Amino acid sequence: MSVQTKKRKGEHVRICVSKDVQHEYNWLDDVEFVHKALTTLDYGALDTRAVFLRHRLKLPFMITGMTGGYQEARKINRALAAACEKYGIAFGLGSQRAMIENPALTETYRVRDVAPTIPIVGNIGAAQLLKYESEQINDMLKSVEADYLAVHLNTLQELVQPEGDREFAGIRERIESVAREIEYPIIIKETGAGIGWETARMFNGIFSKVAGFDVAGRGGTSWSKVEELRGGDAGPFSEWGNPTPVCIAEVSELGAFTIASGGIRNGLDAAKAIALGADIAGAACPFMRAYYKKRLDETIAQWETYLKRAMLLTNSRNIEELGQASIIITGRTAEYMLAKGINIQEYAQR
Numbered sequence: 001m002s003v004q005t006k007k008r009k010g011e012h013v014r015i016c017v018s019k020d021v022q023h024e025y026n027w028l029d030d031v032e033f034v035h036k037a038l039t040t041l042d043y044g045a046l047d048t049r050a051v052f053l054r055h056r057l058k059l060p061f062m063i064t065g066m067t068g069g070y071q072e073a074r075k076i077n078r079a080l081a082a083a084c085e086k087y088g089i090a091f092g093l094g095s096q097r098a099m100i101e102n103p104a105l106t107e108t109y110r111v112r113d114v115a116p117t118i119p120i121v122g123n124i125g126a127a128q129l130l131k132y133e134s135e136q137i138n139d140m141l142k143s144v145e146a147d148y149l150a151v152h153l154n155t156l157q158e159l160v161q162p163e164g165d166r167e168f169a170g171i172r173e174r175i176e177s178v179a180r181e182i183e184y185p186i187i188i189k190e191t192g193a194g195i196g197w198e199t200a201r202m203f204n205g206i207f208s209k210v211a212g213f214d215v216a217g218r219g220g221t222s223w224s225k226v227e228e229l230r231g232g233d234a235g236p237f238s239e240w241g242n243p244t245p246v247c248i249a250e251v252s253e254l255g256a257f258t259i260a261s262g263g264i265r266n267g268l269d270a271a272k273a274i275a276l277g278a279d280i281a282g283a284a285c286p287f288m289r290a291y292y293k294k295r296l297d298e299t300i301a302q303w304e305t306y307l308k309r310a311m312l313l314t315n316s317r318n319i320e321e322l323g324q325a326s327i328i329i330t331g332r333t334a335e336y337m338l339a340k341g342i343n344i345q346e347y348a349q350r
């Protein structure tokens with residue numbers, strides 16, 4: 001079993017960096033800022049700091065969970081985490097299932113020595129929670145000195161994966177009991193099919209235990225496309241899911257800490273996500289590609305530059321003001337939002 005888990009994690013990275021596995025439509029392209037011709041701020045004085053639950057970030061960004069569990073992953077995780085530390089942004093580990101199955105693989109997830117101050121988010125699939133004791137999950141986080149646990153919901157990916165999980169009964173209750181029993185706040189995340197309000201509100205009763213959501217919506221990496229390249233049958237499901245901007249608007253409206261991800265491809269997309277209501281914006285695939293091109297540093301620096309440009313051009317002094325900047329939502333995203341009863345004029349007439 002653990003050999004299969006190891007092999008799969010390596011294949012995921014290889015496919016994501018070498019094949020076109022993006023959704024056909026990036027819904028964030030339908031979101032535009034209202035340009036403010038008269039700017040009254042200095043570029044050098046822009047305040048990009050953001051809050052990540054109990055932590056503070058220098059920039060409102062996160063590299064979300066991708067890898068671990070095989071030798072090369074150790075190098076990748078350490079490089080990504082060190083870059084996050086340098087820029088003061090959050091870092092997510094990939095699924096830690098492999099290290100529960102084989103504790104010798106724990107070192108492929110250890111990054112705390114290169115990232116001493118930033119939030120490190122551990123990771124496990126919701127379906128795995130049914131198989132492990134809460135104590136094992138707690139130990140798993142402790143042994144890599146993580147601060148939070150991301151529990152990923154990836155039903156679509158599991159269904160397309162020939163060897164994927166098919167049993168999900170009892171998962172919500174299990175997340176609830178794990179949230180109660182472990183010492184770490186939990187972030188519920190998707191992997192590219194999107195958490196909307198219908199799902200987020202199911203955690204309402206345990207909101208004090210669930211610290212937030214990473215919406216991971218449709219518009220970026222398509223996990224059904226990835227699994228199809230590994231031999232699965234995605235059929236008509238490669239474009240299934242809730243679009244990222246819709247998820248951001250809905251989940252943030254519930255008042256939960258919201259990480260926007262799924263198709264965030266640069267600092268301007270991150271700025272749009274914040275204007276839609278997100279606390280911070282994250283991405284996975286673009287940073288893995290940057291790692292392999294040896295352009296990780298440059299990429300994060302460029303995200304910062306584009307974020308600041310968007311802030312200055314909307315006359316937003318800080319991240320809070322950027323969150324109130326006027327945006328126009330058009331095209332398929334506008335249609336989708338209107339169908340769901342989201343008032344898009346509210347974003348335009350701020």
Ligand SMILES: Cc1cc2nc3c(=O)[nH]c(=O)nc-3n(C[C@H](O)[C@H](O)[C@H](O)COP(=O)(O)O)c2cc1C
Pocket residue numbers: 012013016064065066067093094095123150152189190191192216219220221261262263264282283284285286288
């Ligand atoms: C190579 C790769 C591996 C991933 N592995 C995990 C994982 O182990 N656990 C998880 O929760 N999400 C995983 N993801 C999903 C991402 O965290 C993210 O939610 C998704 O890819 C959408 O973001 P993107 O469009 O910026 O890639 C992975 C993504 C990539 C690209």
